[in-house]
Amino acid sequence: MSDYSQNPVEALRYQAQRGLDNVPGYATGLQFQLSDGPRVYIALSATELVLYLGSDLAVHYDLKGRLVKISDHEQFWRRSLSGRVLHSRKLIAEEGGGIARGVLSDGDARTVVQQIQPHTTAIYEAIQNAATQIELARPSAAEARQRITPVLRLAASFDEPAAARDVQQFQAIYGRVAVLPPDQYNALVLQATEGCAYAGCTFCGLYRGVKHRKKSADEFRKHIHDAVRYHGDGLRARRSIFLGEANALTQPTSILKEFFHVIAEQLELPPPEQPSSGIGASWWLGDEKRFDGISSFLDAFTNTNRTAADYRELRNGGLRRVYIGLESGAPVLLKWLRKPATPEAALKCVQLLKECDIIVGVIVLIGAGGREHAAAHVRETIRVLNEMPLGRNDYIYFSPLVVYPGSQYDTQAMNDAVTPLSVEEVHQQEQEIRLGLRFNLQRGKPYLARYELETFVY
Numbered sequence: 001m002s003d004y005s006q007n008p009v010e011a012l013r014y015q016a017q018r019g020l021d022n023v024p025g026y027a028t029g030l031q032f033q034l035s036d037g038p039r040v041y042i043a044l045s046a047t048e049l050v051l052y053l054g055s056d057l058a059v060h061y062d063l064k065g066r067l068v069k070i071s072d073h074e075q076f077w078r079r080s081l082s083g084r085v086l087h088s089r090k091l092i093a094e095e096g097g098g099i100a101r102g103v104l105s106d107g108d109a110r111t112v113v114q115q116i117q118p119h120t121t122a123i124y125e126a127i128q129n130a131a132t133q134i135e136l137a138r139p140s141a142a143e144a145r146q147r148i149t150p151v152l153r154l155a156a157s158f159d160e161p162a163a164a165r166d167v168q169q170f171q172a173i174y175g176r177v178a179v180l181p182p183d184q185y186n187a188l189v190l191q192a193t194e195g196c197a198y199a200g201c202t203f204c205g206l207y208r209g210v211k212h213r214k215k216s217a218d219e220f221r222k223h224i225h226d227a228v229r230y231h232g233d234g235l236r237a238r239r240s241i242f243l244g245e246a247n248a249l250t251q252p253t254s255i256l257k258e259f260f261h262v263i264a265e266q267l268e269l270p271p272p273e274q275p276s277s278g279i280g281a282s283w284w285l286g287d288e289k290r291f292d293g294i295s296s297f298l299d300a301f302t303n304t305n306r307t308a309a310d311y312r313e314l315r316n317g318g319l320r321r322v323y324i325g326l327e328s329g330a331p332v333l334l335k336w337l338r339k340p341a342t343p344e345a346a347l348k349c350v351q352l353l354k355e356c357d358i359i360v361g362v363i364v365l366i367g368a369g370g371r372e373h374a375a376a377h378v379r380e381t382i383r384v385l386n387e388m389p390l391g392r393n394d395y396i397y398f399s400p401l402v403v404y405p406g407s408q409y410d411t412q413a414m415n416d417a418v419t420p421l422s423v424e425e426v427h428q429q430e431q432e433i434r435l436g437l438r439f440n441l442q443r444g445k446p447y448l449a450r451y452e453l454e455t456f457v458y
């Protein structure tokens, strides 16, 4: 409860109609005025520490004191564990509207940490100072100070050298995390394999040059142990486990079951009888050991003899979400992209997964094959997606093709005189596919969204 009666001051606003001290997730809060500075509200929830400076700026830390997010009215910075920062900015009408996103240079990413840390230190020092007048507190000033101080101390010490050390620790455990589906950006990544078992699709350079291998059970056990220790209390905000790298599900079912078993030794997954769509936040939110299931990428061209019984065993072991790169429903385009999957294999995979109550994400590569393949790509992708038994908890992602000069795709497109689509044509292709989709009323509509590889940070 706020101390309004003792100190009736206006609470800083969360939204126009709501004071920060009325946000239910913020079980702990303190508001005061910084000397020579703005009014500040410190909010502590089950998953993060947030510092609101006046009504303009919000600075978010995970519970291990790592800077993770900054936002003001116009801009948004998301800092990842690898130290990369994704910057988003609202474009004004003269700029065409919408949002511009881009990953900052390493130097600019370091500057973000450098610029914010003195503010956090000033806030930390203010709440240590008995003379600071607390305007609002929840549940009480003494209790709030006691709960906030340890996390705020960590946040205040997250200066540029501390951030660099943290990135080094991250790299020692993970190397790098190449990509995740958008709804999994918040997952705990665990790498049971390295590289892609195929690495031959012309449009994909994510794992080129990375030797594919699987970790032994002991190696994977140590990796999980190190990852859990590294994330620390930051795990309280992470919802699911993402099994990497690339197509880790290409491993035989028996090996995957062993991996899942190793995960379950250290972390808790929902019981098999819990439906995949029914695992609420109350299961995992704020708990550093609990997750709502295992997610992973799957290619549709290895283990094509896997049966529903195999998938059921994997689901019982914790598998709850699978992401398939369909890319296109047009066999001729898949062949041209050197993706050895057929649309029928992807369709069969999705049918088996849905039969076993596993949530599915299907990824479509928009712009692939340029103008020459566009008509077949749109027509056949609509056909295959409409045959898939997708429903309200599933995902369809539209991922714009990214062509790097000199890449295999680039060379092949030049050799075969394939005309690239303009940005506008790519957008139009996505709309054409979306407009052609028909969903079953009973199953509901999957979530449809863009999947931008270039703005991925972890």
Ligand code: SF4
Residues within 6 Å of the ligand: 196, 197, 198, 199, 200, 201, 204, 205, 206, 207, 246, 247, 299, 325, 339
């Ligand atoms: S698209 Fe998938 S299967 Fe193809 S190279 Fe990339 S990670 Fe491997």
